[in-house]
Structures are given as structure tokens and as C-alpha cells.
Amino acid sequence: MKINIRTKLLLAFALIVVLSSAVNIYGLIQMNVLANFTTQIYNHPLQVTRAVLSANTGIIMMHRSMKDVAFAANTAEMEAAHLQVNQYEQEIDEQFAIVQKWILGDEGAALIAETIQIFKNWSPIREEVIALRKAGQRDKASAITTGKGAQQVALLNSKMEALKNYAANKASGMYESAQTTRTIAMTTSMITIITVIVLSGWLGFLISVGISKSVRMINTIANKIVAGEITSTITNRADINKVLACRDEMGDIGRAFYAVANSVKTVIDDIVQISQELAKGNLQIMPNATYQGDYAQIKNALETALPDQCQVIEDIIQIAQGLAKGDLGVEPKVEYQGDFVKVKTTLQKALSDLRRVIEDIVQVSQGLAKGQRVKTQVEYQGEFVQIKDILETASVTLAEATAQNQTQNWLKTGQTQLSEQMSGEQNLAQLAKNIISFLATYLEMPVGICYLLEEAKGEQKARLKLIASYAYTYRKGITSEFLVGEGSVGQAALEKKPIHITKVPEDYYVHIHSGLGKALPSNVIIQPFLYEGTLKGVIELAAFKTMTDIQLAFLTQVMPSIGVAVNTAESRSRVQKLLQQSRTQAKELQQTQTELQQQNEELQNQSEELQTQSEEL
Incomplete structure (x- = not known):
């Protein structure tokens, strides 16, 4: 059964x-x-x-x-x-x-x-x-x-x-x-x-024992077919007889495998012949065997693919020749089908990417030539990434150099303009006014105050007195002078070091006023200026925003110049005072000499009168 x-x-x-x-x-x-x-x-x-x-x-x-x-x-x-x-x-x-x-x-x-x-x-x-x-x-x-x-x-x-x-x-x-x-x-x-x-x-064991024997035989046949041993498979009569002896579906599968092997052998022989001719460069070869069933599609595909392949190869050659001449506008001309569409798409994408990369390189190079920092705009792939890295590095380096030059120009311009403000014979008050006005304006500080040191005299201690200000509003009860060591101003003068206040207390004496109201600053910098190590005064600037490192560096750089200018003005003032004193003393001496001369004349007249009287006697 x-x-x-x-x-x-x-x-x-x-x-x-x-x-x-x-x-x-x-x-x-x-x-x-x-x-x-x-x-x-x-x-x-x-x-x-x-x-x-x-x-x-x-x-x-x-x-x-x-x-x-x-x-x-x-x-x-x-x-x-x-x-x-x-x-x-x-x-x-x-x-x-x-x-x-x-x-x-x-x-x-x-x-x-x-x-x-x-x-x-x-x-x-x-x-x-x-x-x-x-x-x-x-x-x-x-x-x-x-x-x-x-x-x-x-x-x-x-x-x-x-x-x-x-x-x-x-x-x-x-x-x-x-x-x-x-x-x-x-x-x-x-x-x-x-x-x-x-x-x-x-x-399961009983069923598997009955199936496994047939499966092993069919597996052997399938492995040979997969391994390409089709000739030995269809010529081994011992295995064929074992398969024919099976009376169930496994026998049917085995017989079908042998039929497939025979058909595949015929098709393979013909495909091998075509492949050998293609390997020799003969693109005119055509299928000769009889292809049945779905294998007919292989024949039709081969008959269609061989002429199409010739056209594709010729088109690829013309694209390669155009690229060799530097013609980036070259495009595929023939119709690509099947997997060759991927070749066409790849060629078009490669040509498009190459054009965009070259255009981007030109754009970046032009920007660099103008001293601008220009970023690459397209995606670079493969070895073009090295070009992108070099361009970006050059752009960053140029931008850093430009920024550094701008910073140095700003610092030097500020120093030059400040020197112009301090030039000429100015009294201390006018000099201090010019200094604090320029610093507040150039550094964009809403409020600025300049204090000068007044040396100790007798029992009076050394103190810092407000001599000039910029947009500073005097308030009743607020002092305009500080002893050395008193408050932030006095402490900066005592230490001869700048003090930077970022958390301003609510009772701070400096407010920023405008037509709409007033408010406390959020940042205050107190910078002493010296001359040959001797304190000359203190600059105080207040603002809402935080001072940048460049602004702080500018203040540090100009303080010695301010110290020299203030010391020169003080020396000039002392010389003028001494000159005025000398003039006053000379005038007094001349007046005294005139009086003495008058007295001598009077004495001489008296002496002559006495002599006359004596002679008369």
C-alpha cells in the first residue's frame, strides 16, 4: 500500500x-x-x-x-x-x-x-x-x-x-x-x-527514517547540481535506479531533479560557448541551443543584452574620452537598461558630483583670495575629502589671522587715538576728561570716572580724588574721593592691580542713567595707572555687558601711557607753579630794589643837605 x-x-x-x-x-x-x-x-x-x-x-x-x-x-x-x-x-x-x-x-x-x-x-x-x-x-x-x-x-x-x-x-x-x-x-x-x-x-522517528533515506539521495543529487557536477549526475546509473525505486513523493522529486539536470546541462553548454566568445571580445555571438520554458527568457535576454551591451560600452568609452579632455559637460547618450541603469546613474552622479566639487573649490578659492572665510557647501567623497580638509584648514587659518589682525588694528588704533587725545599741553583736569571720555566711548562703556592721587600732606593721608567723569551723575551723600585702601577704588590703588566686579551690590554708588530711568551696572572694572611703579590714579568703568578679553587687554596696554601723560602733566603743572613763583619773587625783588634805590636817593639828598648845612656852619 x-x-x-x-x-x-x-x-x-x-x-x-x-x-x-x-x-x-x-x-x-x-x-x-x-x-x-x-x-x-x-x-x-x-x-x-x-x-x-x-x-x-x-x-x-x-x-x-x-x-x-x-x-x-x-x-x-x-x-x-x-x-x-x-x-x-x-x-x-x-x-x-x-x-x-x-x-x-x-x-x-x-x-x-x-x-x-x-x-x-x-x-x-x-x-x-x-x-x-x-x-x-x-x-x-x-x-x-x-x-x-x-x-x-x-x-x-x-x-x-x-x-x-x-x-x-x-x-x-x-x-x-x-x-x-x-x-x-x-x-x-x-x-x-x-x-x-x-x-x-x-x-517522528518512524516517519523520519522513511523520509531521510530518500532525502539523503535527493540531497546528494542537489549538491552535485549546485556544485556544478551535472555531467556526473546524469551519468551515474546506480543513483538513478535508487531514486526510481522510491514510490512516494521523494521519488517524484528525484526524477524531476534528473530531468532538470539534463535541461540545465544543455543550457549551460550553450551559455559556456557564449561566455567564451564574449571573453574573446566577440560581441556578435548568439545562442544556438533550444531553450524551453522559462529558459527561453534567457535566450531572449541574451539576444537583447548582447547588442545593448555593445552600445553601453561604446557610450562609456565616449564619456571616458570626454573626461580625459577635461569636458565635464559630457553625458551618457544611449539608453541603459536593466542593471546598466545603475551604471548610467552612477556615471551621471559621478559627473554631477565632480562638477559641483570643482565649482565649490573655485568658489572657496576665490573667497580665500579675497581674504574671506568661506566654507565648503557640497559633500566631498573619497580622496576629495583631503581637498576639503585642506580648504577648510586654510579658511580657518585665514579667518584666525584676519581676526587677530583686526584685534591688533583695533588695539593700535585705540592707542593711537588715545595718544592724540593726550597730546599737547593740557592741564590735569582737561587731560583726565579727554582720557575718560575716550576710554568710555572707545570701549562702549556707559559710565566712566577718573581719579587722581593726591599725595599725603602733613596729617592728611594720601587719597584719590575724582577729577573727571563720563556720563556720571553726582548724587547727594556720595563721596567723590577715597583714601588709599578704602572701597574698591582705594583697594585697587593700594594693590596696584585691577579689580573686576561682576556681581555689583545694590548700594553701589555708580548708576547708569538715561532719559527713561536708571539701573545698576552688571560689570565694573577698576584699573589703576602707574608711572615707573608709582601710583598716579585710577580709572573706573561700568557697563551692563561683560567686558571682553580684548577690551581688558586694551586697558592694560594703555595704562602705562596714561601714567606717563598724567605724570608729564603734573610735572608741567609743578614747573609752571615754580615758574610763576620765580616770576613773583623776581617782581618782588625788583620792587624791593626800587624801594632801596629810592631810599638811597633820599639818604643821599639828606647827606647833601647835611653837608651843605655843615659848610654853611
């Missing part, structure tokens, strides 16, 4: 399904039993324990509220405590109802009934306390609460503990029953599963 593979597999599958269904049905029954146990564990122990704990907490809170009733200082407090007692009583009754609903066993029912009765017995005691308290007998109410009331609460607590232990014991018993049921179910399921596995394995 011939039984095909499909029938064998269906019979085995049906048997396995029946056995598996039996195992699943038994497992569902046992799961239902365990679910019932789980429901009982939740509804009895957990619900009962939760309700008992809630009721016990309510009893304790209720007893505390009764103490509040007994010890209340006034009627309002007593009424509030009484209301709390009633609320707790209602909540406890609800929890007792839950316990009565879910507790199991006669013993449990009796225990909860006894507990409820004890709770009800507590009610008259509470009413008595409330009545005494309303009658004003506070001491008696307190004694009953701490006496009979406390005893009743203690008795209730013991019963609640007994209920909790009873629920826990019930939970343990149910858990043990569930574990026993689980063990039985698992043992039975394991035995049944092992039986199904063994039986399934046995059936």
Missing part, C-alpha cells in the same frame, strides 16, 4: 493534537482549582485581616476621642470630639460587616459575633461619659474613661488580635491545600507531557 508523506504527517499530527488537548484540559481543571484557592485566600484572610486592622485602628482612635470628650476644656471641644467618636463608630461598624461577610468557619463567625457584642457593650459606657461631661462632672467622666472604658478597649484589642490570628491560621491552611493541589497537578502534567513527548518522538 502506498502512503504518501502528507498522510503520514497528518496521522502523527492528529495523535499529538489529541494527547496535547488532554494535557491542556487537565491543566485547565487544576488551574481552576488553584484559582478557587486563591480567591478564598484573598477574600478570607486578606480581606478579614485588612478589615480587622482598620477596625482596631478605629477603636484606638475612638478611645482617644473619648479621652478628648472627658478632658475637653469647653463645650465646643467636647462636641467636636463627640462627632469624631460617632464617625469612628460608623467606620468600625462597616469594617465589622466586612469581617462577617468573608470570615470562614463557625469558630470565626462566633469570634466576630462576640467581638461585635463587646463593642456594643462599650456604647453605654461612652454614653455615660458624655452625659456626665454635659452635666459638668468632668472628673467622674475622666475616671470612667480611664477605668471601665479602657478595660472595654483592652478587651476589644484582645478579640481583634484573636480575629487576626484566626485569619492568618486560615490563610496558612488554604496555602497548604493550594500547594498540595499544585504538586499533584504538576506531577500529573509532567508524566503526561513526558508520555506525549516520547510518543511524538517515536512517531
Whole structure:
């Protein structure tokens, strides 16, 4: 009798399904039993324990509220405590109802009934306390609460503990029953599963033994075909006879393999001939064998592909020649089909990318020639990435050099313009005004102040006096001079180092004013200026924005020049004062000489008169 593979597999599958269904049905029954146990564990122990704990907490809170009733200082407090007692009583009754609903066993029912009765017995005691308290007998109410009331609460607590232990014991018993049921179910399921596995394995072994022999033969034939041993496959009669002896589908598959091998052998021989001619460069070769079925498509494809391939190769040659001449505008001209479309797409993309890269290189180079920082705009691939890196490096280097030159130009321009402001014979006040006005304007500082050092004279200590300012508004009560070491200005003068304030206090004396209002600056720089190590004064600048490193560097660079200019102006002032003193002294000396000359003339006249008188005598 011939039984095909499909029938064998269906019979085995049906048997396995029946056995598996039996195992699943038994497992569902046992799961239902365990679910019932789980429901009982939740509804009895957990619900009962939760309700008992809630009721016990309510009893304790209720007893505390009764103490509040007994010890209340006034009627309002007593009424509030009484209301709390009633609320707790209602909540406890609800929890007792839950316990009565879910507790199991006669013993449990009796225990909860006894507990409820004890709770009800507590009610008259509470009413008595409330009545005494309303009658004003506070001491008696307190004694009953701490006496009979406390005893009743203690008795209730013991019963609640007994209920909790009873629920826990019930939970343990149910858990043990569930574990026993689980063990039985698992043992039975394991035995049944092992039986199904063994039986399934046995059936599978019987079926596989019958199939594996045929599969091995067909696998051998297929491996030979895959390995290209088609000639040896169709000439080995021993293997052919074994396949023909199989009476099921495997035999049919084997015979089909041999038929395929014969057909493939014919096609392969013809394709080999075509390939050999193509390898020789003969693109005029055509298929000669008879191609049947789908193999006819191969023949048609070969007959179509060979002429198309000639056109594609000629087109690629013309593109290559155009690129060799530097003609980036060359494009594919013939129609590309099949996988050759990828070749066309690749050529077009390569030509387009090359054009865009060259245009981008030209654009970047022109920008660099103009001293501009220009970034590459297209994506560079392959070895063009090196060109991109070089261009970007050159652009960055040029930009950095340009920025550095701009910075140096700005610094030098500022120094030059400041020197122009300080040139000429200016008094200290005018010089200081020009300096602070230029610094505030050039550095974009809204407020600036210039202090000059006044040397100590006698008991008067050295101090810094405000001599000039820019957009500074004087306010009443604000000093315009600082001792050396006093405040930020004095401290900068004492240390001969700049002080940079980034968190300006609210009481700072410098404000930035405008037509719309005023506000504190957010940054203040206090910079002393020296001459040959000797302090000459202090510059104070305030702004809303943070000073840049370049601005700070500019201040540092111009301070020596300011020190020289101020020292020169001071020296000029001292010389002018000395010259004025000399002129005054010369004038006084001349006047004295004139007076002496007049006196001499008077004395001479007197002497002549005396001599005349003497002669007359």
C-alpha cells in the first residue's frame, strides 16, 4: 500500500493534537482549582485581616476621642470630639460587616459575633461619659474613661488580635491545600507531557527514517547540481535506479531533479560557448541551443543584452574620452537598461558630483583670495575629502589671522587715538576728561570716572580724588574721593592691580542713567595707572555687558601711557607753579630794589643837605 508523506504527517499530527488537548484540559481543571484557592485566600484572610486592622485602628482612635470628650476644656471641644467618636463608630461598624461577610468557619463567625457584642457593650459606657461631661462632672467622666472604658478597649484589642490570628491560621491552611493541589497537578502534567513527548518522538522517528533515506539521495543529487557536477549526475546509473525505486513523493522529486539536470546541462553548454566568445571580445555571438520554458527568457535576454551591451560600452568609452579632455559637460547618450541603469546613474552622479566639487573649490578659492572665510557647501567623497580638509584648514587659518589682525588694528588704533587725545599741553583736569571720555566711548562703556592721587600732606593721608567723569551723575551723600585702601577704588590703588566686579551690590554708588530711568551696572572694572611703579590714579568703568578679553587687554596696554601723560602733566603743572613763583619773587625783588634805590636817593639828598648845612656852619 502506498502512503504518501502528507498522510503520514497528518496521522502523527492528529495523535499529538489529541494527547496535547488532554494535557491542556487537565491543566485547565487544576488551574481552576488553584484559582478557587486563591480567591478564598484573598477574600478570607486578606480581606478579614485588612478589615480587622482598620477596625482596631478605629477603636484606638475612638478611645482617644473619648479621652478628648472627658478632658475637653469647653463645650465646643467636647462636641467636636463627640462627632469624631460617632464617625469612628460608623467606620468600625462597616469594617465589622466586612469581617462577617468573608470570615470562614463557625469558630470565626462566633469570634466576630462576640467581638461585635463587646463593642456594643462599650456604647453605654461612652454614653455615660458624655452625659456626665454635659452635666459638668468632668472628673467622674475622666475616671470612667480611664477605668471601665479602657478595660472595654483592652478587651476589644484582645478579640481583634484573636480575629487576626484566626485569619492568618486560615490563610496558612488554604496555602497548604493550594500547594498540595499544585504538586499533584504538576506531577500529573509532567508524566503526561513526558508520555506525549516520547510518543511524538517515536512517531517522528518512524516517519523520519522513511523520509531521510530518500532525502539523503535527493540531497546528494542537489549538491552535485549546485556544485556544478551535472555531467556526473546524469551519468551515474546506480543513483538513478535508487531514486526510481522510491514510490512516494521523494521519488517524484528525484526524477524531476534528473530531468532538470539534463535541461540545465544543455543550457549551460550553450551559455559556456557564449561566455567564451564574449571573453574573446566577440560581441556578435548568439545562442544556438533550444531553450524551453522559462529558459527561453534567457535566450531572449541574451539576444537583447548582447547588442545593448555593445552600445553601453561604446557610450562609456565616449564619456571616458570626454573626461580625459577635461569636458565635464559630457553625458551618457544611449539608453541603459536593466542593471546598466545603475551604471548610467552612477556615471551621471559621478559627473554631477565632480562638477559641483570643482565649482565649490573655485568658489572657496576665490573667497580665500579675497581674504574671506568661506566654507565648503557640497559633500566631498573619497580622496576629495583631503581637498576639503585642506580648504577648510586654510579658511580657518585665514579667518584666525584676519581676526587677530583686526584685534591688533583695533588695539593700535585705540592707542593711537588715545595718544592724540593726550597730546599737547593740557592741564590735569582737561587731560583726565579727554582720557575718560575716550576710554568710555572707545570701549562702549556707559559710565566712566577718573581719579587722581593726591599725595599725603602733613596729617592728611594720601587719597584719590575724582577729577573727571563720563556720563556720571553726582548724587547727594556720595563721596567723590577715597583714601588709599578704602572701597574698591582705594583697594585697587593700594594693590596696584585691577579689580573686576561682576556681581555689583545694590548700594553701589555708580548708576547708569538715561532719559527713561536708571539701573545698576552688571560689570565694573577698576584699573589703576602707574608711572615707573608709582601710583598716579585710577580709572573706573561700568557697563551692563561683560567686558571682553580684548577690551581688558586694551586697558592694560594703555595704562602705562596714561601714567606717563598724567605724570608729564603734573610735572608741567609743578614747573609752571615754580615758574610763576620765580616770576613773583623776581617782581618782588625788583620792587624791593626800587624801594632801596629810592631810599638811597633820599639818604643821599639828606647827606647833601647835611653837608651843605655843615659848610654853611
